[in-house]
Amino acid sequence: xxxxxxxxxxxxxxxxxxxxxxxxxxxxxxxxxxxxxxxxxxxxxxxxxxxxxxxxxxxxxxxxxxxxxxxxxxxxxxxxxxxxxxxxxxxxxxxxxxxxxxxxxxxxxxxxxxxxxxxxxxxxxxxxxxxxxxxxxxxxxxxxxxxxxxxxxxxxxxxxxxxxxxxxxxxxxxxxxxxxxxxxxxxxxxxxxxxxxxxxxxxxxxxxxxxxxxxxxxxxxxxxxxxxxxxxxxxxxxxxxxxxxxxxxxxxxxxxxxxxxxxxxxxxxxxxxxxxxxxxxxxxxxxxxxxxxxxxxxxxxxxxxxxxxxxxxxxxxxxxxxxxxxxxxxxxxxxxxxxxxxxxxxxxxxxxxxxxxxxxxxxxxxxxxxxxxxxxxxxxxxxxxxxxxxxxxxxxxxxxxxxxxxxxxxxxxxxxxxxxxxxxxxxxxxx
Amino acid sequence: xxxxxxxxxxxxxxxxxxxxxxxxxxxxxxxxxxxxxxxxxxxxxxxxxxxxxxxxxxxxxxxxxxxxxxxxxxxxxxxxxxxxxxxxxxxxxxxxxxxxxxxxxxxxxxxxxxxxxxxxxxxxxxxxxxxxxxxxxxxxxxxxxxxxxxxxxxxxxxxxxxxxxxxxxxxxxxxxxxxxxxxxxxxxxxxxxxxxxxxxxxxxxxxxxxxxxxxxxxxxxxxxxxxxxxxxxxxxxxxxxxxxxxxxxxxxxxxxxxxxxxxxxxxxxxxxxxxxxxxxxxxxxxxxxxxxxxxxxxxxxxxxxxxxxxxxxxxxxxxxxxxxxxxxxxxxxxxxxxxxxxxxxxxxxxxxxxxxxxxxxxxxxxxxxxxxxxxxxxxxxxxxxxxxxxxxxxxxxxxxxxxxxxxxxxxxxxxxxxxxxxxxxxxxxxxxxx
Numbered sequence: 031x032x033x034x035x036x037x038x039x040x041x042x043x044x045x046x047x048x049x050x051x052x053x054x055x056x057x058x059x060x061x062x063x064x065x066x067x068x069x070x071x072x073x074x075x076x077x078x079x080x081x082x083x084x085x086x087x088x089x090x091x092x093x094x095x096x097x098x099x100x101x102x103x104x105x106x107x108x109x110x111x112x113x114x115x116x117x118x119x120x121x122x123x124x125x126x127x128x129x130x131x132x133x134x135x136x137x138x139x140x141x142x143x144x145x146x147x148x149x150x151x152x153x154x155x156x157x158x159x160x161x162x163x164x165x166x167x168x169x170x171x172x173x174x175x176x177x178x179x180x181x182x183x184x185x186x187x188x189x190x191x192x193x194x195x196x197x198x199x200x201x202x203x204x205x206x207x208x209x210x211x212x213x214x215x216x217x218x219x220x221x222x223x224x225x226x227x228x229x230x231x232x233x234x235x236x237x238x239x240x241x242x243x244x245x246x247x248x249x250x251x252x253x254x255x256x257x258x259x260x261x262x263x264x265x266x267x268x269x270x271x272x273x274x275x276x277x278x279x280x281x282x283x284x285x286x287x288x289x290x291x292x293x294x295x296x297x298x299x300x301x302x303x304x305x306x307x308x309x310x311x312x313x314x315x316x317x318x319x320x321x322x323x324x325x326x327x328x329x330x331x332x333x334x335x336x337x338x339x340x341x342x343x344x345x346x347x348x349x350x351x352x353x354x355x356x357x358x359x360x361x362x363x364x365x366x367x368x369x370x371x372x373x374x375x376x377x378x379x380x381x382x383x384x385x386x387x388x389x390x391x392x393x394x395x396x397x398x399x400x401x402x403x404x405x406x407x408x409x410x411x412x413x414x415x416x417x418x419x420x421x422x423x424x425x426x427x428x429x430x431x432x433x434x435x436x437x438x439x440x441x442x443x444x445x446x447x448x449x450x451x452x453x454x455x456x457x458x459x460x461x
Numbered sequence: 462x463x464x465x466x467x468x469x470x471x472x473x474x475x476x477x478x479x480x481x482x483x484x485x486x487x488x489x490x491x492x493x494x495x496x497x498x499x500x501x502x503x504x505x506x507x508x509x510x511x512x513x514x515x516x517x518x519x520x521x522x523x524x525x526x527x528x529x530x531x532x533x534x535x536x537x538x539x540x541x542x543x544x545x546x547x548x549x550x551x552x553x554x555x556x557x558x559x560x561x562x563x564x565x566x567x568x569x570x571x572x573x574x575x576x577x578x579x580x581x582x583x584x585x586x587x588x589x590x591x592x593x594x595x596x597x598x599x600x601x602x603x604x605x606x607x608x609x610x611x612x613x614x615x616x617x618x619x620x621x622x623x624x625x626x627x628x629x630x631x632x633x634x635x636x637x638x639x640x641x642x643x644x645x646x647x648x649x650x651x652x653x654x655x656x657x658x659x660x661x662x663x664x665x666x667x668x669x670x671x672x673x674x675x676x677x678x679x680x681x682x683x684x685x686x687x688x689x690x691x692x693x694x695x696x697x698x699x700x701x702x703x704x705x706x707x708x709x710x711x712x713x714x715x716x717x718x719x720x721x722x723x724x725x726x727x728x729x730x731x732x733x734x735x736x737x738x739x740x741x742x743x744x745x746x747x748x749x750x751x752x753x754x755x756x757x758x759x760x761x762x763x764x765x766x767x768x769x770x771x772x773x774x775x776x777x778x779x780x781x782x783x784x785x786x787x788x789x790x791x792x793x794x795x796x797x798x799x800x801x802x803x804x805x806x807x808x809x810x811x812x813x814x815x816x817x818x819x820x821x822x823x824x825x826x827x828x829x830x831x832x833x834x835x836x837x838x839x840x841x842x843x844x845x846x847x848x849x850x851x852x853x854x855x856x857x858x859x860x861x862x863x864x865x866x867x868x869x870x871x872x873x874x875x876x877x878x879x880x881x882x883x884x885x886x887x888x889x890x891x892x893x894x895x
Contacts, residue, residue, distance in 0.1 A: 294791060294866055314878060325886065411688065415688055415864055420870065429881060436888065440888060444892060447892075
């Protein structure tokens with residue numbers, strides 16, 4: 031991929047940012063046109079969830095009055111202007127324009143993510159043209175201009191990464207605390223970050239250091255402060271909807287996850303069909319956290335980050351990428367929106383990869399094809415109502431997608447191993 | 462109330478034993494003879510009042526005005542009254558209208574006479590021939606010796622109920638037939654000695670539920686096999702003549718649609734709310750818990766939901782109907798992989814407000830619902846009158862089916878999923894550390 035991108039002419043940072051902004055503006059305007067004149071709406075259904083919640087906030091009510099709003103109230107506060115009426119504050123702006131404010135926020139975060147990718151590439155010595163994988167990626171542009179809030183998370187994660195690279199541990203912790211408050215998943219990065227803070231203090235010998243305490247402490251303080259504030263305003267409902275729901279959710283619709291059909295069955299029967307699980311009153315979904323968290327939080331950072339490495343921050347970024355990919359692969363719910371979480375880390379990962387163009391192409395194609403297979407069966411079920419398709423259709427294609435993702439993760443891990451080996455060899459040579 | 466038949470016969474006319482209404486011009490007693498002996502009242506005074514009111518009402522029903530005051534005859538518990546038809550301004554109309562009404566009520570058929578002949582009809586007689594099991598009409602014209610005889614035979618015993626009502630409505634298309642009057646049955650073997658009981662009847666001149674004429678609906682499901690079907694209600698013209706095709710009963714009416722849905726089917730209120738420039742001006746959904754679109758049907762603790770729409774009637778008429786997007790929840794897995802579901806068709810109707818003045822008039826003008834409000838009129842007082850669009854199809858249920866998981870596959874799915882996850886964990890751990 032890097033080799034393909036090197037064939038592109040060098041573009042200045044301002045050119046990249048301006049063209050990206052214009053692209054996003056174009057998509058936004060087209061989206062407005064599509065919403066108004068075409069049968070299939072452009073705007074994401076989730077955007078209506080956010081803005082409806084903001085309307086309730088505008089009326090000094092709880093955002094959780096909006097069914098299926100399962101986020102922190104902070105998001106509905108951020109999108110408060112979308113609820114403003116015509117000529118609010120004496121400004122000649124109609125409500126229809128205020129309504130699009132949220133998309134502008136997400137596009138802004140999308141661009142900030144791209145700028146942070148550029149800065150990290152510069153800092154860590156990567157080809158700046160790799161940032162085009164984010165800036166000019168139609169999938170990325172579509173997601174933010176449709177009103178999906180994922181660019182908020184990518185912005186937060188990369189900002190945290192930037193502060194880490196700049197050795198600003200407290201600020202990194204603050205951003206992590208904010209990120210975990212917004213969505214739980216950035217918590218998986220915490221152990222990996224601890225490995226790169228004061229790396230000379232090997233974690234199993236000397237786990238605690240001042241800088242590590244700064245990082246963890248600031249994360250805990252900010253997370254607690256935000257969560258406590260929301261709890262004091264909205265009560266138990268906030269905890270139930272923003273956090274606890276995600277532990278018991280039954281999303282077996284629109285879901286790539288290998289667990290989805292199994293969840294559907296066990297949600298009906300109330301128990302597993304496997305005797306050894308039945309005997310212990312266990313269900314597969316209760317055990318799903320074990321491989322997911324053990325891999326994404328513990329094993330991958332330990333296997334990928336070499337505390338003696340001279341490219342520690344690159345290791346960290348690479349670890350983030352593999353951790354995120356793994357977390358999503360093993361999650362009980364897997365939707366296309368989640369792919370943005372690792373896509374924002376891809377340009378920086380590719381800056382140091384040794385995966386060949388051909389191998390990369392095969393991995394990407396396989397990933398796309400297996401997704402396409404699931405989408406085909408998903409379409410057959412949702413829009414053609416074909417029966418007999420749950421197991422040998424939806425589930426089997428999600429299994430194939432899962433297994434291919436495991437192959438991808440394996441390739442990424444192998445890539446990092448080879449990279450470390452190469453670095454060691456280069457280090458020995460210089461010595 | 463009792464009624465006695467007045468079987469007066471003149472030469473050249475049929476000997477009538479069972480005449481109900483006798484409009485003979487040459488009897489010098491043209492008009493109706495009604496003898497009423499009201500019963501079921503509590504005092505003589507009430508009898509007097511009730512019978513007087515009954516006669517007045519009956520005459521009004523046939524649009525005949527009395528020329529004599531009712532008499533309290535022979536000190537019996539009845540009233541006798543007759544009138545002279547020649548005194549009226551429109552005696553021709555009286556004859557033809559009363560004939561038409563009687564004919565229709567007894568035979569439920571079109572009167573086989575040309576309109577021009579009907580208008581020149583001078584008199585008629587009606588009698589029941591119980592032996593032959595037929596009802597006979599004898600129609601007389603001036604200067605024509607022989608009457609035209611129209612008869613209808615009944616296979617079964619003749620027992621027909623006739624109602625004589627006063628209608629407040631003067632226009633044929635009005636939906637408010639305020640009716641007060643009497644009903645009576647005509648049993649077999651009616652003769653001079655037979656008493657026919659008259660039952661005072663008040664048809665509430667305030668029907669809440671009406672059927673709209675001229676338009677009807679046809680319900681269908683579009684994209685039936687998908688998990689996101691569309692419920693389409695088509696508006697069709699059911700009257701051939703434009704004169705009878707009235708889409709909106711009155712200016713203030715609101716077009717509404719109500720449908721009850723089972724727990725297997727969802728209407729997304731947010732999706733409905735986002736349909737711009739559509740047929741819905743407002744709607745409400747009643748369900749027992751928050752709308753969780755993701756939960757399967759067996760995880761919902763309610764019987765379902767109800768959708769009530771207020772429609773843009775102009776849009777509905779223009780597009781000859783409207784559509785409602787529906788969604789199926791995932792249903793209970795079973796061994797067949799398919800689940801039968803369905804729901805009762807919704808009702809499309811006009812909701813028209815009724816003002817208090819109109820209600821009051823109807824009550825006051827009814828002779829049956831007197832001042833003591835015996836029938837408890839207030840039971841029927843509503844703020845709305847509803848005019849329903851009839852459904853052209855006989856069935857009132859929409860049957861559907863949806864794919865569900867097959868329980869026979871559960872074991873394989875779980876086993877292979879668990880094995881794959883566990884093996885992948887070992888695979889990746891090996892990649893990481895070995």
